[in-house]
Amino acid sequence: MLTVLDAGTPIELSFDDLMKYHGIEFPGGVAHAYCAMRHAVSLLGSVERREIAVRTAFPGPGGRDAIEMALRAVTGDRFAVVPELGATERGPVLARYVWEFTYRDRTVLLRLRDAGFVTPEFIDLGARRDRDAADDARLTVLKQEMTDRLLAGAVDEVYEEVPPPTR
Incomplete structure (x- = not known):
């Protein structure tokens, strides 16, 4: 469960809640964002949802929708996709x-x-533009398997904290 504050009132959000907002197409993206948010909140403590920048x-x-539902960061202009943040060496x-989650004066x-x-x-099949129906069916299975693996992990077993880059 992910718990954030909205004007001091705790709001509990489950993965299923986020999926209801997103829909069914990208459960893995929702699961990635959910796992990352849960870990960030475990490190940052109680957080006001409308003060977190991502x-x-x-x-x-799926990730964008999960962030929006939980943190309202997209409509609050506190969400950015920054390809340069990627760990290409990996x-x-x-x-x-x-x-990267920034709350008040702390960044995780x-x-x-x-x-x-x-x-x-999963990466290879997802990147292919010439998929046929069988490929799409396989990709759907791979998405669900990845989602299941992500959600089975404890809050600190899926994502790890690393030092933020200097800006």
Whole structure:
């Protein structure tokens, strides 16, 4: 469960809540954002949802929608996709799974652990533009398998905190 404050009132949000807002197409992106937000909040403590700024290398609509529902950061102009934030040295599978959360005077930078949460098959198939119906069906399975792996991990087992870059 993710708990944030809205004008001092706690709001509890589950993964299922975020999926109701997003829809069904990108559950993995929702799960990535959910796991990253849960870990960020565990490090930052109680946070006012409308005061958190988010930068990420992750461009997916599932992640954006999860951030918007939980933190209202998209409509509040506190959300940015920043490809340069990506950890390209980690290779194409892990590079863009980086999230930076800034709350008041503190910044937390998280990156996906190298623990098989995202598979090369998922990355390759997702990037293909010439997919047929069988490929799309396989991609749907891979999305759900990834989502299940992400949600099965404890709050600090999916994303790890790393030192923020100097700006």
